[in-house]
Amino acid sequence: MSLVWIVVLPFAGSLCAAFVPSHARNAAAWLAGAVAAACVILTLQHYAQIAEGDVAREVLRWAPGLGLDFTFRMDGFAWLFAMLVTVMGALVVLYARYYMSPQDPVPRFFSFFLAFMGAMLGVVLSGNLIQLVVFWELTSLTSFMLIAYWYHRADARRGARMALTVTAAGGLCLLAGVLILGRIVGSYDLDIVLASGDMVRAHSWYLAALILIALGALTKSAQFPFHFWLPHAMAAPTPVSVYLHSATMVKAGVFLLVRLWPVLAGTDAWFWIIGTAGLLSLVLGAYAAIFQRDMKGVLAYSTISHLGLITLLLGLNSSLALIAAIFHIMNHATFKASLFMAAGMVDHESGTRDLSRLSGLYRAMPITATLAVVGAASMAGVPLFNGFLSKEMFFAETVFVSGHLITRIGLPIMAVIWGTFSVAYSLRFILQVFFGPPAGDLPKKPHEPPIWMLLPSALLVTVCLVVGVIPARTIGPYLDVASRSVLGPDMPFHSLAVWHGLNLPLIMSLMAMAGGVLLYRALGKYQQGTAVVPLINYFDGQRIFEFLLEKLDSAAKGLNQWLSTSRLQVQLLLLICAAFASALIPLMHGGLPPGNITVAEAHPAFALMWLVGAACAIGAAAQAKYHRLAALSLSGAAGLATCMTFVWFSAPDLALTQLIVEVVTLVLLLLGLRWLPPRYKLIDDKLVPLQVRLRARTRRLRDLGLAVVAAAGLATLSYAVLTRQAGEGISPFFIENSLPLAGGANVVNVILVDFRGFDTMGEITVVGIVALTVFALLRRFRPAPESMGLPVQQQEQDAQAGGLPPDPHALLPEGPMMLPGVIVQLLLPVAGMVAVFFLLRGHNEPGGGFVAGLIVATAVILQYMVGGTAWAESRTRIYPQYWIALGLLCAAGAGLSAWLVPRPFLSALVWQPTLPLIGELHLSTVLLFDLGVFLLVIGATVLILVALAHQSRRGHRKPVTAHVETSATEPLAEPAAAHHATARAPQPAQFAQSVQTAARAALDANKED
Amino acid sequence: MEIVYALAIGVLTGSGVWLLLRPRTFQVIMGLSLLSYAVNLFIFGMGRLAVGGAPIIDAIKQADPSLYDDPVPQALVLTAIVIGFATTALFLVVLLASRGLTGNDHVDGDRDSDEAES
Structure with missing residues (x-):
């Protein structure tokens, strides 16, 4: 399991670090260091197995149905990379402990840092392509967090956003490419994919997969033309740059290219796509690095260039070049990390990274200067340092490249030009900062950093030197194991030696070094005060990126405007048309043959009832604009007809519920009417301009037409269904099993509380949430200013009472409401009893929690209507929120009780005790569930109605215009x-x-x- | 019976759709109310119409599915009625808040189209 632990440990550590108090930076640093060290040890343990050419594999089940497992796989290359990630991680933790200021929330830094390390190790150790992409995207996300660590700085936010946009978009391309690759091979398992190289390259989708995967890798590795995010990511704290931009994040792209090299490489397409991107990054990066003013800017462009070198080597389709690429991945990580650390130390101790301000730091910081000189020499490819070795291998590859004349001659020339640029910027980096006269105007007085900050850099520099002098004895065997794991048995012969004799690559190196020194001399004056890169300055990746984003944004906005509307009427119109069409289209295909059952003769009473009901419905439609109260009453009459229909056609439960909901809805809407604006009909229509009148009339005609069509359509459809035999459904099951399985005779209630109890649970939760939402919305309710004054009726009532507010503690409400007050007070216990009756018998007779709850709610609201809010609340305080909570708890408790005897959630438990005198009792958790429904419905209904009723009574409701001013000066x-x-x-x-x-x-x- | 039932659904639908398309919030809330009657009746009708067949198992008829009305649409409609009340309440509060914020009762809170009555 140790492979899994290598990936899990950093994430666990990240979680722990997140909970460390933000000033405890030592604790967080120790934690991060311990995790990194543990990962190093775990990785080291595998070397014995890996060195023999074995592949360590561990599989965890993930989604076996989809053919997906968590597969962790470590071969030689993955081992080498994991070592790079973990060892570098440990060094950076040490460095960061001394770099980060105590004012920064350091535990957050280490938390993100560890998460990033885990994601990176996940990429390296993934044995499954999908899993690799998941970890790949995780590295994008966590690196976003790290780059934006100082999120109070605009450049950090912008840089992080850009890095995330580019690399995450690349990650999506990679996902698409990997899906194609998996489709070609028939498996996402890395071992199987790696073994199917010939099949993949011969496949017709090869090119698509290649382009998509290359997009993923090139964006991640900041290769041309996606290189622009890397310099902007330098806004991150320097330890982040050390880690992300030398050893890990950007290396993930080339890691992937190496990983898939056996599958994708070896074709012309690979050569042109990967090779061109690499070559352009190689030369342009080095060129731009010469002109940077920021120390980290130089290193950022240099990183682009060196990654271009690796990419180009991979693109050359040669085994030796692949070995050189792996070697350079390691070398670059060591010298670039030490240089980033040096830049950070200079920044930390002198207060600036500006090359034009820094000078002569050699005197104040001799150790830092020595370390930086060694690192820069390695970067420039000076002999006896590791950078020289991989550079020589690269030069040799360019010389021996076969193919077109242009590539045969062009590549070596470009290589020498690149070498020249590298030497020039390395020279400048060192000479400008550490040599020359001491700078006088630095923000801080420079001095040597603490020894623990120097140590990581010193270790890396030592590696540069040792590997550079005796490569075959130090890195040799590891490089061999790593290359063999990628190339398989047909490893070419290669020798790691400093001296290969006086050959063409060595001459190229010498030319480049001489050229670099000359170039630095020639540019000396020009570079002083400028950060403008000549010739290619107009090609600014950032500007293009922002331009594209802006275009994308406006295009999306335009599309949105074109495709959608915020106008409700249009949306509803479209919705109705769509509903109509979706019913019409199947009918057009199948036609509508007449029904096959004989229909009953219409009962005159039923027809008469619906004659009235229909008239009321139409009346409500006609009156809803000017006569709201009338419309409300008419609609209620239509509702009553509906209710009677339920009674008629054997649905007593529905009728009961509908009747009471009708009452509650009516009260609700009446309470709302008071806040709506008055609406008057103009006597003279001619006052309205003709055009407006015509437009309104056309719209009304259109809507009338639509309403008639919808009505005819739904009526026809209903009739067609009603005159046909019902199909075989699930209903017989419920009727047959209601008594034997659930012990209830009322099938509808049994369905609600037992068979489909989970649905009901969801439904009552929704009702509870709606009630709380209503309550919350009304807390901040601001009525329109003109409806804030008391309504006429209330004013008259108050005048009758002599302007005094009603006494809330009076035995009965004053005035004409006294008699109703007596009645509703008597009604409350009766209603409660009726409700309990309905609740208890609901399982066998019409009734149940819904109806019972609504009855109680109606009785409570009657108290309010008759006595007024103050009077009602001086008697009993109802806390509807508690009722809602209690109801949900009851229902959930009834569901959970099934777990006591291991049965699924919401299974009914029955208990039939025999009591003396009373006899046998039938107790079931279903009743508890229904009780929950009952309590919740009471709470929700009362909460909604009372919250609405309270609005008229709020103390600050004064007709002032202050409201308008507050909203205008938000x-x-x-x-x-x-x-x-x-x-x-x-x-x-x-x-x-x-x-x-x-x-x-x-x-x-x-x-x- | 069926023809009256179908016509009732039709009339309720027509009135509801007409009101849904009106520009005033109160009209829309009334329209939703009428339309929900129609839809509830429609769903209920899917179980076919039966007189005297309430789905309450009695000792004489035993559990013979052919003798009872379909309970499934009834259960569906029952929950629909309760949820309908809750959404009506929510809609009412939203429309009141919109009325308070915009100063008018147009569905889009739009004063310009407030002038052009429809």
Whole structure:
């Protein structure tokens, strides 16, 4: 299991570090260091097995049905890379402990750092392509967190966003490519994929897979033309740059290319795509690095260039080049990490990284300077350092490349040019910072950093030197194991030696070094005060990136505007048309033959009832604009007809529920009416301009047509269904099993609380949430200013009472409500009893929790209606929220009780005790569940109605216009928010206009309701 | 019977759809209410119409499915009625909040189209 632990440990450590207090930076650093060290040890343990050419594998079941497992796999190359990630991780932890300021929340840094390390190790050790992509995207996310660590800085946020956009988009391409690859091979298992190289390269989808995977790798490795994110990511704290941009994140791209090299390489397409990207990054990166002013900027472009070198080597389709690439991955990581550390130390101790300000630091920081000189020499490819060795291998490969004349001659020339540039920027990096006269105007007085900060860099530099002098004895065997795991048995002969005799690559190296020194001399003056890169400055990746993002944004906005609308009427129109079409289209195909059962003669009473019901429905439709109360009553009558229909056609439960819901809904809407604006019918239609009138009339005609069509359609459909035999459904099961399985005779109730109890559980949860939402919305409710005053009726009532507020502690409400007050008080216990009766008998007779709850709620609301809020609440305080919670707990408890005897959630438990005198009792958890429904329905209904009723009683409801001012001066934090606010909040001018309009309407109009 | 039932559904649907397309929030809430009657009746009708067959098992008829009305649509409609009440309440509160914020009762809170009555 140790492979799994290598990946799991850092994530676990990350989680722990997240909970460390933000000032405990030592604890977090110790934790991170211990995790990294543990990972190093775990990785080292595998070497014995790996060195023999074995592949360590561990498989955890993930989604076997989809053919997916968590597979961890370690071969020589993965081992070498895992060592790189973990050892470098341990060094960076040490460095970061001394680099990070105590003011920074350091545990957060280590938390993200460990998560990134885990993701990176996941990429390296994945034995499954999908899993690899998942970890790949995790590295993008965690690196986003790390780059944006100082999120108060705009450049950090922008850099992190850009890195995430580019690398995560590349990751999506990679996912697509991997899916194609898995489709070609028939498996996502890495071992199987690696063994099917010939099949993949011969497949017609090879090119698509190659391009998509290359997009993933090239974006991650910051290769041309996706290189622009890397310099911007330098806004991260330097330890992040050390880790991400020398050893890990950007190396993930080339890791993938090496990993899939046996499968994808060896074709012309591979050579041109990978090779071209590598070559362009190689030369352009080195060229741009010469002109940077920021120390980290030089290193960033140099990283692009060196990754280009690795990519180009991989693109050459040669086994020796592959070995050189793996070698350079290691070498680059060591010298670049030490240089990033040096840049960080200079920044940390002198306060700036600006090359044009720094000078002569050799005197103040001799050790740092020595370390940086060695690192830079390795970067420039000076003999006796490790960078020289891989550079020589690269030069040799360019010389021996076969193929077209242009590549045969062009590549060596480009290689020498690159070498020249590398020497030039390395020279500048060192000479500018550490040599020359001491700088006078540095923000801090420079001095040597603490020894523990120097140590990681010193170790890396030692590696550069030792590997550079005796490569075959140090890195040799490991490189051999790693290369063999990629190339398999046909490993070419290669020798790691400093001296191969005076050959063409050595001459190229010498030319490059001489050229570099000359170039540095020639550019000396020009470079001083400029950060502009000549010739290619106009090609600015960032500008293009931002331009593209902006275009994408506006295109999306345009598309959204074109395809959608925020206007409700249009949306509803489309919805109705779509519903109609979805019913019509199948009918057009199949036709609508007449029904096959004989229908009963219409009962005159039923027909008469619906004649009235239909008239009421149409009346409600006609009156809803000007006569809201009338419309409400008419709609209630239609509801009553519906209710009677349920009674008629043997649905007593529905009828009961409908009847009470009808009452509750009516009360609800009545409470709402008070806040709606008055609406008057104009006497003279001619006051409205003709055009407006015509448009309104056309719209009404269209809607009328649509309504008639919808009505005819649904009526026809209903009739067609009703005159046909019902198909075989699931209903017989419920009827047959209701008594034997659930012990209840009322099948509808048994379905609700037993067979489909889980649905009901969800439903009551929704009702509870809606009630709480209503309550929450009403807490911040601001009525329109003109409806804040007391309504006429209330004013009259108050005047009758002599302007005094009603006494809440009176025995009965004063005035005409006294008699009803007596009745409703008597009603409350009766209603409670009826409700309990309905609840208890619900399992066998019509009734149940829903109906019972609504009955109690109605009785409670009657108290409010008759006595007024203050009077009702001086008697009993109802806390509907508790009822909701209690109801949910009851229902959930009834469900959970099934786990006591191991049965599935919501299975009913029955207990039949025999009591003396009373006899046998039938107790079931179903009753507890129904009780939960009952309590919740009471709570939700009462909460909604009382919250709405309370609005009229709120103390601050005074008809003042302060409300408008507050909404107009809402804090405008961001432009987007400002836009939002202007769109939503009424403006003072607009509001004044509306008051005028209302006043004019009141004068001109004839009040009809 | 069936023809009356179907016509009732039709009329309720027509009134509901007409109101749904109106520009005033109160009209829309009434429209939803009428439309939900229609839809509830429609779903209930899927179990076919039967008189005197309430799905409450009695000792005489025993558990013979052909003698009872279909209980499944009834259970569906029962939950629909309760959820319908909850959503009506939510809609009402949202429309009141919109009315308070925008100063009018147009469904889009839109003063311009407030002028052009329809």
